[in-house]
Amino acid sequence: MPPVSNLAHGTWEQADALIGTTIARWTGADAVSEGDIRRKLEVIGFDCPLHYDADCAREHHYDGVVAPVSMSRVWAMPAYWSPGQPPLGTEPMSTPIPATQIPGEGDTLIAAGVRMEYREPVRPGDRISGNAVLRSVAPKKTRLGPGAFLVVETTYSNQRAEVVAVETVTLLRFEQQPTEAA
Amino acid sequence: MTLPATGRGVPTVGEQLAPYSLTVTLQRLVMEAAANRDFAPIHFDGEAARDSGAPSPYMNTTFNETVFEVLLRNWGGLDARIEVIEFSMKAFNCVGDEITAGGCVTATREGGARLVAELDLWIDGPRGRTVTGSAAVAFPR
Secondary structure, X not given: OOXXXXXXXXXXXXXXXOOOOEEEEEEOOOOOOHHHHHHHHHHHOOOOHHHOOHHHHHHOOOXXXXXXXXXXXXXXXXOXXXXXXXXXXXXXXXXXXXXXXXXXXXXXXXXXXXXXXXXXXXXXXXXXXXXXXXXXXXXXXEOOEEEEEEEEEEEEEOXXXXXXXXXXXXXXXXXXXXOOOO | OOOOOOOOOOOOOOOEOOOEEEEOOHXXXXXXXXXXXXXXXXXXXXXXXXXXXXXXXXXXXXXXXXXXXXXXXXXXXXXXXXXXXXXXXXXXXXXXXXXXXXXXEEEEEEEOOEEXXXXXXXXXXXXXXXXXXXXXXXXXX
């Protein structure tokens, strides 16, 4: 398996220099849609009418259908490809989240934990933007290999500049080892 | 599934949430990847997953978050406002695993016109307690 193609490479000292700064500010590729919500519900049959029945949602003090809270980050996801860019190749990609832009010394990036604070409902038609700040970099040798824990705080806002969610995610970036891990 | 709308009663410390179980299938992981646009190969490609230290493709962060959302929604009903979900992923939830999410009310507090319940959350699977976390859920008074 070749290394993923979209991780910024550098040193942990370079990453340290970014602590406290905004590492990315962006608007998601798509507006929130009922179709996106429906496709989420069908994965596990999440039969909650707040997410598909506008009348029911209004009875429960919303202005209409709202997205599941666990979709808050979905519509802030950057595109994997945009018009004008060369077509995607065959190399694997990591999810195009801001943390991929933090310079580091490993070839793999995975999430270890997250704290999501949900503030305002996300509704069809909304455009969600993200502002990501690097909070900490902690190099560590883990059971998966040498790497570092990165903490990134992302504030998600809608087109009315209302904060819909604040995400604090802990990511592990590490160098895959040739031997099988546990 | 019928969700409680209103009048579910005041959450009480020590209250256990009805567990929510799910079998992790590769098809579900693929559908979830499409639904949340996380196409990292570790979540659907066996070789990529094994290279990262997992035995097979595994649930991503958003999928774990969704499992907790369903657990909390089933318990709290339609009037519940999920304010916080926080968790650490200790081990992988992989293809073929049957997982069960659970929770327990640890505290209640006044939050303006609402009552806020604080909860511990977890997901158990064949690799033990794979995810641990907490949540805050508000109810209108």
